[in-house]
Amino acid sequence: MSVVDHAIEHRGAGRRGVGALYAGNSRAVMYRGWRATRSTNWLVMLSGLFEPIFYLLSLGIGLGALVGTVAVDGQEVPYAAFIAPALLAVAAMNGAIYDSTWNVFFKIRFARLYEGMLATSLGPLDVALGEILLALLRGALYAVSFLLVMQVLGLTLSWWALLALPAVLLIAFGFASVGMAITSYLKSFQQMDWINFVMLPMFLFSATFYPLSVYPEAIQRIIQALPLWHGVELVRSLTTGAVDWGLLWHVAYFVVMIAVGLTFTTKRLRALFLD
Amino acid sequence: MPQPVISAVDLVKRYGDVAAVDGLSFEVAAGESFGLLGPNGAGKSTTMRMIGAVSTRTGGELSILGLDPDRNGPDIRSQLGVVPQADNLDTELRVRENLLVYGRYFGLPRKVVAERADELLAFAQLEDKGDAKVDALSGGMKRRLTIARGLINDPRILLLDEPTTGLDPQARHILWDRLFRLKEQGKTLVLTTHYMDEAEQLCDRLIVVDHGRIMAEGTPAELIRRYSSREVLELRFGSDRNEEVARALEGSGDRVEVLPDRILVYTADGEAELERIVDAGLHPRTSLVRRSSLEDVFLRLTGRSLIE
Known part of the structure:
Protein backbone atom coordinates (compact mmCIF):
# COMPACT_ATOMS: atom_id res chain seq x y z
CA MET A 1 0.00 0.00 0.00
CA SER A 2 2.51 2.55 -1.20
CA VAL A 3 0.07 5.46 -1.17
CA VAL A 4 -0.49 4.95 2.53
CA ASP A 5 3.21 4.63 3.28
CA HIS A 6 3.78 7.84 1.45
CA ALA A 7 1.12 9.60 3.49
CA ILE A 8 2.72 8.40 6.73
CA GLU A 9 6.15 9.57 5.71
CA HIS A 10 4.80 12.83 4.50
CA ARG A 11 2.64 13.81 7.45
CA GLY A 12 4.12 11.82 10.29
CA ALA A 13 7.80 12.64 10.23
CA GLY A 14 7.69 15.38 12.84
CA ARG A 15 4.64 14.23 14.79
CA ARG A 16 4.99 11.19 16.98
CA GLY A 17 3.20 12.53 20.06
CA VAL A 18 -0.39 13.57 20.69
CA GLY A 19 -0.97 13.76 16.94
CA ALA A 20 0.90 10.55 16.07
CA LEU A 21 -0.72 9.33 12.90
CA TYR A 22 -0.68 5.62 12.57
CA ALA A 23 -0.72 2.58 14.85
CA GLY A 24 -1.03 0.04 12.04
CA ASN A 25 -4.43 -1.00 13.37
CA SER A 26 -6.98 0.18 10.80
CA ARG A 27 -8.41 -3.34 10.80
CA ALA A 28 -9.87 -2.63 14.27
CA VAL A 29 -11.81 0.24 12.69
CA MET A 30 -12.98 -2.07 9.90
CA TYR A 31 -13.95 -4.72 12.44
CA ARG A 32 -16.12 -2.12 14.14
CA GLY A 33 -17.74 -1.19 10.83
CA TRP A 34 -18.42 -4.80 9.98
CA ARG A 35 -20.12 -5.43 13.34
CA ALA A 36 -22.14 -2.23 13.08
CA THR A 37 -23.29 -3.08 9.56
CA ARG A 38 -24.18 -6.61 10.56
CA SER A 39 -26.32 -5.53 13.48
CA THR A 40 -28.01 -2.42 12.13
CA ASN A 41 -28.00 -1.51 8.49
CA TRP A 42 -27.40 -4.42 6.14
CA LEU A 43 -30.86 -3.98 4.58
CA VAL A 44 -30.05 -0.40 3.64
CA MET A 45 -26.88 -1.72 2.07
CA LEU A 46 -28.71 -4.19 -0.12
CA SER A 47 -30.91 -1.48 -1.64
CA GLY A 48 -27.88 0.14 -3.30
CA LEU A 49 -27.21 -3.12 -5.07
CA PHE A 50 -30.30 -2.99 -7.25
CA GLU A 51 -30.19 0.61 -8.43
CA PRO A 52 -27.65 0.13 -11.26
CA ILE A 53 -29.29 -3.16 -12.23
CA PHE A 54 -32.63 -1.37 -12.73
CA TYR A 55 -30.91 1.27 -14.87
CA LEU A 56 -29.29 -1.42 -16.95
CA LEU A 57 -32.55 -3.27 -17.54
CA SER A 58 -34.67 -0.23 -18.36
CA LEU A 59 -32.19 1.81 -20.41
CA GLY A 60 -29.89 -0.88 -21.73
CA ILE A 61 -32.51 -3.34 -22.84
CA GLY A 62 -35.56 -1.06 -23.21
CA LEU A 63 -33.95 1.99 -24.78
CA GLY A 64 -31.23 -0.16 -26.35
CA ALA A 65 -33.82 -1.70 -28.67
CA LEU A 66 -34.33 1.76 -30.20
CA VAL A 67 -30.67 2.84 -30.21
CA GLY A 68 -29.03 -0.23 -31.70
CA THR A 69 -25.25 -0.03 -31.53
CA VAL A 70 -22.66 2.56 -30.49
CA ALA A 71 -19.11 2.89 -31.81
CA VAL A 72 -16.29 2.39 -29.28
CA ASP A 73 -12.82 2.85 -30.80
CA GLY A 74 -14.16 1.88 -34.22
CA GLN A 75 -15.90 -1.22 -32.86
CA GLU A 76 -19.71 -1.36 -32.93
CA VAL A 77 -21.11 -2.56 -29.57
CA PRO A 78 -24.74 -3.08 -28.49
CA TYR A 79 -26.14 -0.17 -26.45
CA ALA A 80 -26.54 -2.30 -23.31
CA ALA A 81 -22.88 -3.32 -23.51
CA PHE A 82 -22.01 0.37 -23.93
CA ILE A 83 -23.74 1.62 -20.78
CA ALA A 84 -23.16 -1.46 -18.60
CA PRO A 85 -19.48 -0.65 -17.81
CA ALA A 86 -20.46 2.96 -17.06
CA LEU A 87 -23.11 1.73 -14.61
CA LEU A 88 -20.48 -0.56 -13.11
CA ALA A 89 -18.25 2.44 -12.42
CA VAL A 90 -21.28 4.26 -11.01
CA ALA A 91 -22.07 1.32 -8.72
CA ALA A 92 -18.54 1.45 -7.31
CA MET A 93 -18.80 5.19 -6.89
CA ASN A 94 -22.19 5.14 -5.19
CA GLY A 95 -21.28 2.44 -2.70
CA ALA A 96 -18.13 4.26 -1.75
CA ILE A 97 -19.83 7.64 -1.51
CA TYR A 98 -22.79 6.49 0.64
CA ASP A 99 -20.46 5.13 3.28
CA SER A 100 -17.86 7.87 3.21
CA THR A 101 -20.20 10.87 3.24
CA TRP A 102 -23.49 10.50 5.12
CA ASN A 103 -22.32 7.76 7.46
CA VAL A 104 -19.09 9.58 8.22
CA PHE A 105 -20.88 12.90 8.72
CA PHE A 106 -23.13 11.33 11.31
CA LYS A 107 -20.20 9.74 13.12
CA ILE A 108 -18.22 12.98 13.27
CA ARG A 109 -21.02 15.36 14.19
CA PHE A 110 -23.43 13.32 16.26
CA ALA A 111 -22.14 9.97 17.42
CA ARG A 112 -18.74 11.36 18.41
CA LEU A 113 -17.41 7.97 17.44
CA TYR A 114 -14.00 9.15 16.29
CA GLU A 115 -13.44 11.06 19.51
CA GLY A 116 -13.74 7.75 21.36
CA MET A 117 -11.49 5.95 18.88
CA LEU A 118 -8.78 8.59 19.10
CA ALA A 119 -8.68 8.39 22.90
CA THR A 120 -7.21 4.89 22.43
CA SER A 121 -3.89 3.99 20.82
CA LEU A 122 -5.38 4.46 17.33
CA GLY A 123 -4.14 7.37 15.23
CA PRO A 124 -6.15 9.48 12.75
CA LEU A 125 -4.70 7.59 9.79
CA ASP A 126 -5.93 4.29 11.28
CA VAL A 127 -9.42 5.78 11.48
CA ALA A 128 -9.32 7.36 8.02
CA LEU A 129 -7.92 4.27 6.35
CA GLY A 130 -10.26 1.88 8.18
CA GLU A 131 -13.35 3.87 7.27
CA ILE A 132 -12.26 4.38 3.66
CA LEU A 133 -11.42 0.71 3.16
CA LEU A 134 -14.82 -0.16 4.55
CA ALA A 135 -16.49 2.20 2.09
CA LEU A 136 -14.35 0.68 -0.64
CA LEU A 137 -15.59 -2.78 0.29
CA ARG A 138 -19.16 -1.63 -0.06
CA GLY A 139 -18.40 -0.16 -3.47
CA ALA A 140 -16.66 -3.40 -4.40
CA LEU A 141 -19.61 -5.50 -3.26
CA TYR A 142 -21.96 -3.53 -5.51
CA ALA A 143 -19.54 -3.69 -8.39
CA VAL A 144 -18.88 -7.41 -8.19
CA SER A 145 -22.59 -8.22 -8.11
CA PHE A 146 -23.13 -5.96 -11.08
CA LEU A 147 -20.24 -7.53 -12.96
CA LEU A 148 -21.88 -10.94 -12.47
CA VAL A 149 -25.14 -9.62 -13.89
CA MET A 150 -23.22 -8.24 -16.90
CA GLN A 151 -21.58 -11.61 -17.44
CA VAL A 152 -24.89 -13.43 -17.29
CA LEU A 153 -26.46 -11.02 -19.78
CA GLY A 154 -23.49 -11.44 -22.13
CA LEU A 155 -22.42 -7.81 -21.85
CA THR A 156 -18.72 -8.41 -21.12
CA LEU A 157 -17.15 -8.56 -24.54
CA SER A 158 -13.51 -9.26 -23.68
CA TRP A 159 -11.23 -11.20 -21.31
CA TRP A 160 -9.89 -7.82 -20.26
CA ALA A 161 -13.10 -7.56 -18.26
CA LEU A 162 -11.36 -9.54 -15.51
CA LEU A 163 -9.26 -6.45 -14.90
CA ALA A 164 -12.46 -4.47 -14.36
CA LEU A 165 -12.48 -5.91 -10.85
CA PRO A 166 -9.26 -4.25 -9.63
CA ALA A 167 -10.31 -1.19 -11.64
CA VAL A 168 -13.56 -0.78 -9.71
CA LEU A 169 -11.68 -1.27 -6.42
CA LEU A 170 -9.43 1.59 -7.43
CA ILE A 171 -12.41 3.74 -8.40
CA ALA A 172 -14.20 3.01 -5.12
CA PHE A 173 -11.01 3.74 -3.15
CA GLY A 174 -10.63 7.10 -4.89
CA PHE A 175 -14.24 8.17 -4.31
CA ALA A 176 -14.30 6.95 -0.70
CA SER A 177 -11.09 8.76 0.06
CA VAL A 178 -12.16 12.11 -1.39
CA GLY A 179 -15.73 11.67 -0.10
CA MET A 180 -14.54 11.29 3.49
CA ALA A 181 -12.08 14.18 3.14
CA ILE A 182 -14.81 16.56 1.93
CA THR A 183 -17.29 15.34 4.53
CA SER A 184 -14.82 15.96 7.34
CA TYR A 185 -14.83 19.67 6.46
CA LEU A 186 -18.63 20.04 6.26
CA LYS A 187 -20.61 21.30 9.22
CA SER A 188 -24.33 21.11 8.38
CA PHE A 189 -26.92 19.01 6.57
CA GLN A 190 -27.36 21.81 4.03
CA GLN A 191 -23.72 21.53 3.08
CA MET A 192 -24.09 17.77 2.82
CA ASP A 193 -26.78 18.31 0.19
CA TRP A 194 -24.15 19.91 -2.05
CA ILE A 195 -22.64 16.48 -2.43
CA ASN A 196 -25.86 15.15 -4.00
CA PHE A 197 -26.02 18.30 -6.08
CA VAL A 198 -22.65 17.35 -7.63
CA MET A 199 -23.21 13.60 -7.81
CA LEU A 200 -26.40 13.50 -9.87
CA PRO A 201 -25.23 15.62 -12.84
CA MET A 202 -21.89 13.83 -12.77
CA PHE A 203 -23.74 10.52 -13.03
CA LEU A 204 -25.90 11.72 -15.96
CA PHE A 205 -23.32 13.60 -18.01
CA SER A 206 -20.00 11.72 -17.69
CA ALA A 207 -20.39 9.93 -21.02
CA THR A 208 -22.41 7.40 -19.09
CA PHE A 209 -25.29 6.98 -21.55
CA TYR A 210 -23.75 8.30 -24.79
CA PRO A 211 -20.24 8.96 -26.15
CA LEU A 212 -18.30 12.05 -25.13
CA SER A 213 -18.17 13.15 -28.78
CA VAL A 214 -21.75 14.46 -28.68
CA TYR A 215 -20.49 17.46 -26.67
CA PRO A 216 -18.79 20.54 -28.10
CA GLU A 217 -15.05 20.70 -27.43
CA ALA A 218 -15.24 23.02 -24.40
CA ILE A 219 -17.80 20.86 -22.58
CA GLN A 220 -15.73 17.76 -23.33
CA ARG A 221 -12.79 19.30 -21.43
CA ILE A 222 -14.98 19.88 -18.35
CA ILE A 223 -16.35 16.34 -18.42
CA GLN A 224 -12.84 14.96 -18.80
CA ALA A 225 -11.78 16.72 -15.60
CA LEU A 226 -14.42 14.86 -13.57
CA PRO A 227 -13.50 11.63 -11.77
CA LEU A 228 -16.49 9.61 -12.97
CA TRP A 229 -15.54 10.11 -16.63
CA HIS A 230 -12.14 8.54 -15.89
CA GLY A 231 -13.86 5.66 -14.12
CA VAL A 232 -16.32 5.13 -16.98
CA GLU A 233 -13.60 5.24 -19.65
CA LEU A 234 -11.36 2.87 -17.71
CA VAL A 235 -14.04 0.25 -17.13
CA ARG A 236 -15.57 0.59 -20.59
CA SER A 237 -12.22 0.03 -22.28
CA LEU A 238 -11.69 -3.12 -20.21
CA THR A 239 -15.12 -4.70 -20.73
CA THR A 240 -15.24 -3.92 -24.45
CA GLY A 241 -11.58 -4.87 -25.00
CA ALA A 242 -10.49 -1.45 -26.39
CA VAL A 243 -7.32 -1.46 -24.27
CA ASP A 244 -4.22 0.72 -24.73
CA TRP A 245 -1.51 2.36 -22.60
CA GLY A 246 -3.59 5.54 -22.34
CA LEU A 247 -5.63 3.80 -19.66
CA LEU A 248 -2.79 4.39 -17.23
CA TRP A 249 -3.76 8.06 -17.14
CA HIS A 250 -7.10 7.08 -15.67
CA VAL A 251 -5.31 4.91 -13.11
CA ALA A 252 -3.02 7.80 -12.21
CA TYR A 253 -6.05 10.08 -11.75
CA PHE A 254 -7.47 7.75 -9.09
CA VAL A 255 -4.12 7.22 -7.36
CA VAL A 256 -3.89 10.99 -6.92
CA MET A 257 -7.48 11.09 -5.60
CA ILE A 258 -6.63 8.43 -3.03
CA ALA A 259 -3.47 10.19 -1.86
CA VAL A 260 -5.10 13.62 -1.64
CA GLY A 261 -8.21 12.26 0.09
CA LEU A 262 -6.27 10.28 2.68
CA THR A 263 -3.94 13.16 3.43
CA PHE A 264 -6.72 15.68 3.99
CA THR A 265 -8.92 13.27 5.93
CA THR A 266 -6.06 12.44 8.28
CA LYS A 267 -5.13 16.09 8.69
CA ARG A 268 -8.71 17.06 9.38
CA LEU A 269 -9.39 14.27 11.89
CA ARG A 270 -6.30 15.33 13.78
CA ALA A 271 -7.40 18.96 13.80
CA LEU A 272 -10.89 17.99 14.99
CA PHE A 273 -10.02 15.51 17.71
CA LEU A 274 -6.34 15.93 18.64
CA ASP A 275 -5.84 19.67 19.06
CA MET B 1 8.23 9.46 47.68
CA PRO B 2 7.86 7.08 44.71
CA GLN B 3 7.84 8.50 41.18
CA PRO B 4 4.47 10.24 40.58
CA VAL B 5 2.33 8.82 37.74
CA ILE B 6 1.31 12.32 36.65
CA SER B 7 3.42 15.40 37.06
CA ALA B 8 2.51 18.86 35.70
CA VAL B 9 4.62 21.97 36.05
CA ASP B 10 3.23 25.35 34.96
CA LEU B 11 0.91 23.62 32.49
CA VAL B 12 -0.66 26.09 30.02
CA LYS B 13 -3.23 25.70 27.24
CA ARG B 14 -4.18 28.70 25.15
CA TYR B 15 -6.86 28.98 22.48
CA GLY B 16 -5.93 32.18 20.66
CA ASP B 17 -5.69 34.84 23.36
CA VAL B 18 -7.67 32.90 25.93
CA ALA B 19 -5.76 30.82 28.44
CA ALA B 20 -8.08 27.92 29.32
CA VAL B 21 -5.39 26.50 31.59
CA ASP B 22 -3.02 29.08 33.03
CA GLY B 23 -0.08 27.57 34.87
CA LEU B 24 -1.24 24.46 36.75
CA SER B 25 1.32 22.51 38.78
CA PHE B 26 0.42 19.27 40.54
CA GLU B 27 1.50 15.69 41.04
CA VAL B 28 -0.53 12.49 41.34
CA ALA B 29 0.91 9.45 43.10
CA ALA B 30 0.22 5.86 42.03
CA GLY B 31 -2.97 4.53 43.60
CA GLU B 32 -4.12 7.98 44.57
CA SER B 33 -7.57 9.36 43.87
CA PHE B 34 -7.05 12.92 42.73
CA GLY B 35 -9.73 15.51 42.04
CA LEU B 36 -9.99 18.71 40.05
CA LEU B 37 -12.76 20.78 41.55
CA GLY B 38 -14.12 23.92 39.99
CA PRO B 39 -17.06 25.59 38.25
CA ASN B 40 -17.89 25.13 34.55
CA GLY B 41 -15.26 26.77 32.35
CA ALA B 42 -12.52 26.57 35.00
CA GLY B 43 -10.25 24.57 32.66
CA LYS B 44 -10.87 21.13 34.17
CA SER B 45 -11.85 19.37 30.94
CA THR B 46 -8.99 20.98 29.02
CA THR B 47 -6.57 19.73 31.67
CA MET B 48 -8.09 16.25 31.40
CA ARG B 49 -7.63 16.27 27.62
CA MET B 50 -3.96 17.15 28.02
CA ILE B 51 -3.50 14.38 30.59
CA GLY B 52 -5.36 12.05 28.21
CA ALA B 53 -2.78 12.87 25.49
CA VAL B 54 -5.37 14.10 23.01
CA SER B 55 -4.55 17.78 23.34
CA THR B 56 -1.12 19.42 23.01
CA ARG B 57 -0.03 21.78 25.78
CA THR B 58 0.90 25.34 24.85
CA GLY B 59 3.50 25.60 27.62
CA GLY B 60 4.94 24.02 30.73
CA GLU B 61 5.94 20.45 31.47
CA LEU B 62 3.73 17.38 31.60
CA SER B 63 4.75 13.82 32.32
CA ILE B 64 2.32 10.88 32.33
CA LEU B 65 3.72 7.55 33.57
CA GLY B 66 7.17 9.01 33.01
CA LEU B 67 6.42 9.81 29.33
CA ASP B 68 5.94 13.11 27.53
CA PRO B 69 2.59 13.23 25.68
CA ASP B 70 4.16 15.43 22.99
CA ARG B 71 6.43 12.51 22.07
CA ASN B 72 4.63 9.35 23.20
CA GLY B 73 0.90 10.06 22.74
CA PRO B 74 -0.17 6.53 21.70
CA ASP B 75 2.02 4.82 24.35
CA ILE B 76 0.40 6.94 27.03
CA ARG B 77 -3.12 6.51 25.69
CA SER B 78 -2.69 2.73 25.68
CA GLN B 79 -2.28 2.85 29.48
CA LEU B 80 -5.17 5.22 30.20
CA GLY B 81 -8.87 4.66 30.62
CA VAL B 82 -11.03 7.62 29.62
CA VAL B 83 -14.58 8.38 30.71
CA PRO B 84 -15.57 11.59 28.91
CA GLN B 85 -18.08 14.09 30.20
CA ALA B 86 -20.70 13.21 27.59
CA ASP B 87 -21.19 9.53 26.78
CA ASN B 88 -19.76 8.62 23.40
CA LEU B 89 -20.76 4.98 23.37
CA ASP B 90 -21.15 3.33 19.98
CA THR B 91 -24.92 3.23 19.49
CA GLU B 92 -24.65 1.09 16.36
CA LEU B 93 -23.25 -1.71 18.50
CA ARG B 94 -24.76 -3.76 21.32
CA VAL B 95 -23.60 -3.39 24.92
CA ARG B 96 -21.07 -6.22 24.98
CA GLU B 97 -19.90 -5.39 21.46
CA ASN B 98 -18.97 -1.91 22.68
CA LEU B 99 -16.41 -3.52 24.98
CA LEU B 100 -15.16 -6.02 22.38
CA VAL B 101 -14.65 -3.41 19.71
CA TYR B 102 -13.05 -0.87 22.04
CA GLY B 103 -10.55 -3.47 23.21
CA ARG B 104 -9.61 -4.10 19.58
CA TYR B 105 -8.80 -0.38 19.16
CA PHE B 106 -5.94 -0.99 21.61
CA GLY B 107 -4.75 -3.87 19.46
CA LEU B 108 -5.57 -6.44 22.16
CA PRO B 109 -6.11 -10.07 21.11
CA ARG B 110 -9.70 -11.18 20.61
CA LYS B 111 -9.57 -13.80 23.37
CA VAL B 112 -8.23 -11.40 26.01
CA VAL B 113 -10.86 -8.82 25.12
CA ALA B 114 -13.68 -11.38 25.29
CA GLU B 115 -12.63 -12.51 28.77
CA ARG B 116 -12.28 -8.97 30.07
CA ALA B 117 -15.59 -7.93 28.53
CA ASP B 118 -17.43 -10.53 30.62
CA GLU B 119 -15.60 -9.55 33.81
CA LEU B 120 -16.29 -5.88 33.21
CA LEU B 121 -19.97 -6.43 32.44
CA ALA B 122 -20.20 -8.10 35.85
CA PHE B 123 -18.30 -5.25 37.46
CA ALA B 124 -20.63 -2.70 35.86
CA GLN B 125 -23.66 -4.78 36.97
CA LEU B 126 -24.74 -5.17 33.35
CA GLU B 127 -24.37 -8.97 33.01
CA ASP B 128 -27.90 -9.41 31.72
CA LYS B 129 -27.67 -6.44 29.34
CA GLY B 130 -24.88 -7.75 27.13
CA ASP B 131 -27.10 -8.09 24.06
CA ALA B 132 -29.15 -4.95 24.71
CA LYS B 133 -28.97 -1.88 22.51
CA VAL B 134 -27.06 1.01 24.05
CA ASP B 135 -29.99 3.38 23.57
CA ALA B 136 -32.16 1.12 25.72
CA LEU B 137 -29.94 1.68 28.79
CA SER B 138 -30.69 4.22 31.51
CA GLY B 139 -28.33 7.15 32.08
CA GLY B 140 -26.67 5.43 35.02
CA MET B 141 -26.19 2.20 33.07
CA LYS B 142 -24.64 4.07 30.16
CA ARG B 143 -22.20 5.71 32.53
CA ARG B 144 -21.26 2.34 34.04
CA LEU B 145 -20.80 0.91 30.56
CA THR B 146 -18.55 3.86 29.67
CA ILE B 147 -16.48 3.16 32.77
CA ALA B 148 -16.30 -0.55 31.91
CA ARG B 149 -15.20 0.42 28.40
CA GLY B 150 -12.50 2.67 29.91
CA LEU B 151 -11.18 -0.35 31.83
CA ILE B 152 -10.98 -2.76 28.88
CA ASN B 153 -7.25 -2.13 28.38
CA ASP B 154 -6.56 -2.60 32.11
CA PRO B 155 -5.31 1.01 32.35
CA ARG B 156 -2.95 2.26 35.04
CA ILE B 157 -4.85 5.54 35.32
CA LEU B 158 -8.59 6.10 34.91
CA LEU B 159 -9.63 9.63 33.88
CA LEU B 160 -13.21 10.57 34.75
CA ASP B 161 -14.61 13.90 33.54
CA GLU B 162 -17.65 14.76 35.68
CA PRO B 163 -18.64 11.13 36.14
CA THR B 164 -22.03 11.68 37.77
CA THR B 165 -23.25 14.92 36.19
CA GLY B 166 -26.86 14.52 35.09
CA LEU B 167 -27.54 11.34 37.08
CA ASP B 168 -30.24 10.95 39.70
CA PRO B 169 -29.15 10.47 43.34
CA GLN B 170 -29.59 6.70 43.35
CA ALA B 171 -27.61 6.22 40.16
CA ARG B 172 -24.88 8.47 41.56
CA HIS B 173 -24.54 6.31 44.68
CA ILE B 174 -24.25 3.12 42.63
CA LEU B 175 -21.55 4.77 40.53
CA TRP B 176 -19.66 6.05 43.57
CA ASP B 177 -19.69 2.53 44.98
CA ARG B 178 -18.16 1.15 41.75
CA LEU B 179 -15.50 3.86 41.68
CA PHE B 180 -14.71 3.26 45.33
CA ARG B 181 -14.07 -0.40 44.53
CA LEU B 182 -11.61 0.58 41.81
CA LYS B 183 -9.86 2.81 44.32
CA GLU B 184 -9.65 -0.10 46.76
CA GLN B 185 -8.09 -2.22 44.01
CA GLY B 186 -5.32 0.34 43.80
CA LYS B 187 -6.34 1.99 40.50
CA THR B 188 -5.19 5.60 40.14
CA LEU B 189 -8.24 7.81 39.59
CA VAL B 190 -8.24 11.37 38.32
CA LEU B 191 -11.62 13.01 38.30
CA THR B 192 -13.16 16.40 37.72
CA THR B 193 -16.35 17.43 39.40
CA HIS B 194 -18.31 20.44 40.44
CA TYR B 195 -20.09 18.48 43.12
CA MET B 196 -18.64 18.93 46.58
CA ASP B 197 -20.13 15.76 47.99
CA GLU B 198 -18.58 13.79 45.15
CA ALA B 199 -15.13 15.24 45.82
CA GLU B 200 -15.52 14.51 49.54
CA GLN B 201 -16.59 10.93 48.85
CA LEU B 202 -13.99 9.98 46.28
CA CYS B 203 -10.91 12.18 46.41
CA ASP B 204 -7.88 11.57 48.62
CA ARG B 205 -6.57 14.91 47.54
CA LEU B 206 -7.75 17.67 45.28
CA ILE B 207 -7.00 20.99 43.71
CA VAL B 208 -9.56 23.76 43.53
CA VAL B 209 -9.37 25.36 40.07
CA ASP B 210 -10.83 28.65 38.89
CA HIS B 211 -10.02 30.57 35.67
CA GLY B 212 -7.36 27.99 34.80
CA ARG B 213 -5.40 28.53 38.03
CA ILE B 214 -5.06 26.55 41.25
CA MET B 215 -6.74 28.29 44.18
CA ALA B 216 -5.91 25.68 46.81
CA GLU B 217 -4.65 22.15 47.19
CA GLY B 218 -5.02 19.50 49.89
CA THR B 219 -7.20 16.70 51.25
CA PRO B 220 -10.87 17.61 51.62
CA ALA B 221 -10.49 17.73 55.42
CA GLU B 222 -7.38 19.91 55.23
CA LEU B 223 -9.03 22.36 52.89
CA ILE B 224 -12.07 22.66 55.12
CA ARG B 225 -9.86 23.18 58.17
CA ARG B 226 -7.71 25.75 56.42
CA TYR B 227 -10.36 27.77 54.62
CA SER B 228 -13.47 27.31 56.69
Missing part, protein backbone atom coordinates in the same frame (compact mmCIF):
# COMPACT_ATOMS: atom_id res chain seq x y z
CA SER B 229 -14.65 26.73 60.25
CA ARG B 230 -15.86 23.52 61.83
CA GLU B 231 -19.52 24.49 61.59
CA VAL B 232 -21.66 26.86 59.58
CA LEU B 233 -24.76 28.62 60.82
CA GLU B 234 -27.17 29.42 58.01
CA LEU B 235 -29.68 32.17 58.75
CA ARG B 236 -32.60 33.43 56.67
CA PHE B 237 -34.20 36.73 57.52
CA GLY B 238 -36.03 37.19 54.20
CA SER B 239 -34.37 38.53 51.10
CA ASP B 240 -35.10 42.18 51.81
CA ARG B 241 -33.71 42.17 55.34
CA ASN B 242 -30.48 40.19 54.81
CA GLU B 243 -28.26 43.21 54.03
CA GLU B 244 -29.49 45.21 57.00
CA VAL B 245 -29.15 42.35 59.47
CA ALA B 246 -25.72 41.48 58.11
CA ARG B 247 -24.36 44.77 59.45
CA ALA B 248 -25.65 43.96 62.91
CA LEU B 249 -24.09 40.50 62.66
CA GLU B 250 -20.62 41.80 61.90
CA GLY B 251 -18.11 40.29 64.29
CA SER B 252 -20.18 37.15 64.87
CA GLY B 253 -18.22 33.90 64.62
CA ASP B 254 -15.00 33.78 62.58
CA ARG B 255 -16.51 35.30 59.47
CA VAL B 256 -19.85 36.26 57.94
CA GLU B 257 -20.80 35.70 54.31
CA VAL B 258 -23.89 37.32 52.83
CA LEU B 259 -25.58 35.51 49.95
CA PRO B 260 -28.69 36.75 48.10
CA ASP B 261 -31.01 34.39 49.98
CA ARG B 262 -29.21 33.72 53.29
CA ILE B 263 -26.41 34.68 55.65
CA LEU B 264 -23.65 32.23 56.56
CA VAL B 265 -21.85 32.57 59.89
CA TYR B 266 -18.65 30.54 60.10
CA THR B 267 -17.99 29.37 63.63
CA ALA B 268 -16.62 26.49 65.69
CA ASP B 269 -19.93 26.12 67.58
CA GLY B 270 -23.08 26.93 65.61
CA GLU B 271 -25.64 26.40 68.39
CA ALA B 272 -23.82 28.74 70.77
CA GLU B 273 -23.52 31.38 68.07
CA LEU B 274 -27.20 31.13 67.27
CA GLU B 275 -28.05 31.62 70.95
CA ARG B 276 -25.93 34.78 71.10
CA ILE B 277 -27.61 36.17 67.99
CA VAL B 278 -31.11 35.48 69.27
CA ASP B 279 -30.17 37.02 72.65
CA ALA B 280 -29.08 40.14 70.78
CA GLY B 281 -32.67 40.50 69.57
CA LEU B 282 -32.29 39.26 65.99
CA HIS B 283 -34.86 36.63 65.08
CA PRO B 284 -34.18 34.70 61.85
CA ARG B 285 -37.12 33.09 60.07
CA THR B 286 -35.18 29.87 59.77
CA SER B 287 -31.81 28.72 61.03
CA LEU B 288 -29.66 25.68 60.35
CA VAL B 289 -26.40 24.48 61.82
CA ARG B 290 -24.35 22.22 59.54
CA ARG B 291 -20.81 20.98 59.11
CA SER B 292 -18.54 22.93 56.86
CA SER B 293 -18.09 21.55 53.32
CA LEU B 294 -15.94 22.13 50.26
CA GLU B 295 -18.69 24.42 48.96
CA ASP B 296 -17.71 26.80 51.77
CA VAL B 297 -14.05 26.46 50.85
CA PHE B 298 -14.84 27.44 47.30
CA LEU B 299 -16.97 30.38 48.39
CA ARG B 300 -14.15 31.58 50.60
CA LEU B 301 -11.54 31.24 47.87
CA THR B 302 -13.44 32.82 45.00
CA GLY B 303 -16.30 34.77 46.54
CA ARG B 304 -18.68 32.82 44.31
CA SER B 305 -20.81 29.72 44.65
CA LEU B 306 -19.74 26.69 42.71
CA ILE B 307 -22.97 25.99 40.85
CA GLU B 308 -24.47 29.18 39.49
